[in-house]
Amino acid sequence: MELTFLGTGSGVPSKMRNVSSLALSMLQERDEVWLFDCGEATQHQILHSSIKPRKISKIFITHMHGDHIFGLPGLLSSRSFQEGLNPVEIYGPPRLKEFIEISLKVSETRLKYDLIFKSISQPKLFEDHHLSVSSIPLKHGIPSCGYIIEEKDSVGPLLPDKLKSLGVKPGPIYQNIKNNEKVRLSDGTIIYRDDVTGPPIKGRKVSILGDTHASDDIIEHVADSDLLIHEATFIHEDQELARKYFHSTSLQAAQIAKEANVKQLILNHISSRYLHEDLQKELKQIKQTFPNTIYAEDLSSYTIQKEG
Amino acid sequence: MELTFLGTGSGVPSKMRNVSSLALSMLQERDEVWLFDCGEATQHQILHSSIKPRKISKIFITHMHGDHIFGLPGLLSSRSFQEGLNPVEIYGPPRLKEFIEISLKVSETRLKYDLIFKSISQPKLFEDHHLSVSSIPLKHGIPSCGYIIEEKDSVGPLLPDKLKSLGVKPGPIYQNIKNNEKVRLSDGTIIYRDDVTGPPIKGRKVSILGDTHASDDIIEHVADSDLLIHEATFIHEDQELARKYFHSTSLQAAQIAKEANVKQLILNHISSRYLHEDLQKELKQIKQTFPNTIYAEDLSSYTIQKEG
Numbered sequence: 001m002e003l004t005f006l007g008t009g010s011g012v013p014s015k016m017r018n019v020s021s022l023a024l025s026m027l028q029e030r031d032e033v034w035l036f037d038c039g040e041a042t043q044h045q046i047l048h049s050s051i052k053p054r055k056i057s058k059i060f061i062t063h064m065h066g067d068h069i070f071g072l073p074g075l076l077s078s079r080s081f082q083e084g085l086n087p088v089e090i091y092g093p094p095r096l097k098e099f100i101e102i103s104l105k106v107s108e109t110r111l112k113y114d115l116i117f118k119s120i121s122q123p124k125l126f127e128d129h130h131l132s133v134s135s136i137p138l139k140h141g142i143p144s145c146g147y148i149i150e151e152k153d154s155v156g157p158l159l160p161d162k163l164k165s166l167g168v169k170p171g172p173i174y175q176n177i178k179n180n181e182k183v184r185l186s187d188g189t190i191i192y193r194d195d196v197t198g199p200p201i202k203g204r205k206v207s208i209l210g211d212t213h214a215s216d217d218i219i220e221h222v223a224d225s226d227l228l229i230h231e232a233t234f235i236h237e238d239q240e241l242a243r244k245y246f247h248s249t250s251l252q253a254a255q256i257a258k259e260a261n262v263k264q265l266i267l268n269h270i271s272s273r274y275l276h277e278d279l280q281k282e283l284k285q286i287k288q289t290f291p292n293t294i295y296a297e298d299l300s301s302y303t304i305q306k307e308g
Numbered sequence: 309m310e311l312t313f314l315g316t317g318s319g320v321p322s323k324m325r326n327v328s329s330l331a332l333s334m335l336q337e338r339d340e341v342w343l344f345d346c347g348e349a350t351q352h353q354i355l356h357s358s359i360k361p362r363k364i365s366k367i368f369i370t371h372m373h374g375d376h377i378f379g380l381p382g383l384l385s386s387r388s389f390q391e392g393l394n395p396v397e398i399y400g401p402p403r404l405k406e407f408i409e410i411s412l413k414v415s416e417t418r419l420k421y422d423l424i425f426k427s428i429s430q431p432k433l434f435e436d437h438h439l440s441v442s443s444i445p446l447k448h449g450i451p452s453c454g455y456i457i458e459e460k461d462s463v464g465p466l467l468p469d470k471l472k473s474l475g476v477k478p479g480p481i482y483q484n485i486k487n488n489e490k491v492r493l494s495d496g497t498i499i500y501r502d503d504v505t506g507p508p509i510k511g512r513k514v515s516i517l518g519d520t521h522a523s524d525d526i527i528e529h530v531a532d533s534d535l536l537i538h539e540a541t542f543i544h545e546d547q548e549l550a551r552k553y554f555h556s557t558s559l560q561a562a563q564i565a566k567e568a569n570v571k572q573l574i575l576n577h578i579s580s581r582y583l584h585e586d587l588q589k590e591l592k593q594i595k596q597t598f599p600n601t602i603y604a605e606d607l608s609s610y611t612i613q614k615e616g
């Protein structure tokens with residue numbers, strides 16, 4: 001699970017920060033990349049990354065502000081040119097379908113793959129053997145949400161010594177045992193997976209929030225996340241601006257991260273009014289509240305480590 | 309009159325060439341910048357140029373393909389953030405209004421300035437004391453057009469010797485004489501402008517074409533242009549692809565430039581399949597047909613010199 005920040009700015013693009021988008025690569029786990037938000041020029045940022053558009057299988061949009069959606073028509077169109085043929089599922093507010101369909105229609109763009117629009121009106125959006133995705137509502141000028149990805153616990157590692165003691169020699173049978181709760185050997189012995197594996201490997205939890213006024217309401221939902229992505233459009237000194245525009249400050253995000261006992265906080269959607277030095281100074285302060293904080297940077301990546 | 313190429317690529321953006329847009333700066337003449345086409349990330353390219361979005365007063369769209377229009381919602385929105393308050397006139401195909409209005413509506417974007425949509429169904433689109441703009445239809449998969457800007461001739465330079473011989477000393481009166489066909493001096497003498505100015509300065513003609521299959525039909529309309537911008541998606545060797553996709557080759561563009569007796573040809577909308585070396589080699593060949601040819605490059609500028 002690797003997160004790549006494609007656009008970490010807010011509202012308008014600047015030379016250092018494009019408008020909102022990030023990619024969650026799960027190539028090992030699912031051979032898929034998921035996008036979260038797609039501001040204008042997200043496809044351009046992707047050109048400067050190692051992400052392959054044809055691997056993008058799901059796109060999650062947090063809210064309808066232009067800096068989160070204007071890159072969709074171009075990205076979907078180019079993905080078709082680049083022989084992305086598998087379907088793309090798009091999760092987002094109701095009018096997203098209208099925006100995309102009209103953009104494609106007026107431009108006579110015919111995609112070579114299917115677009116499947118998924119509603120986000122129910123909390124649980126997606127679930128399979130590997131993980132589940134839910135949405136939580138956020139407080140912003142217009143309806144906005146966060147997406148919580150929760151990976152399921154997976155089978156612990158096989159214990160070779162235990163297997164040997166049961167007379168099971170290394171071979172294809174190992175994979176069989178790993179994949180099944182119990183396996184009958186040719187001599188009739190039944191091997192129970194629980195007996196020959198270490199403790200389950202805890203699944204990872206990633207919480208990716210859209211634009212939001214700071215609110216304690218989300219704490220229970222993002223609790224214990226391995227990674228929390230929280231907007232910090234403004235620094236603490238500008239909290240009045242944050243209040244006015246339904247955004248958050250770095251300090252507010254840090255306080256929430258602390259209350260929610262997350263492992264890592266990454267601050268995103270940063271106003272371009274701040275110079276690099278301003279943010280470095282701010283970060284020093286913020287780490288006093290929550291040490292595991294960093295500011296997102298365009299085209300930087302963060303790998304979410306699995307336990308065990 | 310300075311042309312800046314913001315995107316010289318075709319269809320999809322590449323690292324070297326963004327999708328279609330060019331800016332005609334007429335700051336001296338009109339304190340305005342006009343945009344021709346606005347593919348995705350045009351506003352980003354503008355960040356890397358000296359163009360100020362608030363100076364953009366007219367936008368001309370040649371056709372509805374996504375690589376020519378997907379940058380409009382973001383550019384118009386950011387221009388509003390950046391205190392561009394004077395209206396913007398948008399010329400283009402009928403469904404352009406729908407695309408822009410829906411994009412702004414679904415994203416709850418309220419512009420601080422007026423958008424005025426202008427039809428391109430009549431050949432003469434705009435005219436004032438300075439210049440006129442007309443459109444010509446082009447042959448492409450969908451309706452496409454070119455825009456012809458014709459500057460009017462302007463008054464020749466004042467001849468100081470002639471004025472002195474008539475007893476007119478240098479001063480504010482010079483501007484008065486330049487601005488009026490005849491001026492009565494305080495002593496009753498009438499100065500006729502034609503008597504004291506050199507020959508009129510010929511207005512410039514710039515022809516900016518959208519995507520097109522090569523066609524002799526346009527020759528009469530672009531004849532004698534100071535600058536012709538013609539697409540050359542493909543090189544001569546790939547003329548079958550050009551035919552298939554309703555595009556032109558570099559050689560076809562050069563032949564038209566020659567027939568039309570233009571002064572300078574700039575080849576635009578270049579497929580990213582060609583490396584720099586391929587195009588250099590092609591250009592060498594093309595110049596044998598029409599010497600004053602260059603390939604457009606992203607963020608390069610070309611000043612159209614005025615005669616005299």
Ligand SMILES: [Zn+2]
Pocket residue numbers: 010011020065067068211269
């Ligand atoms: Zn935003």
Ligand SMILES: [Zn+2]
Pocket residue numbers: 318319328373375376519577
């Ligand atoms: Zn095109």
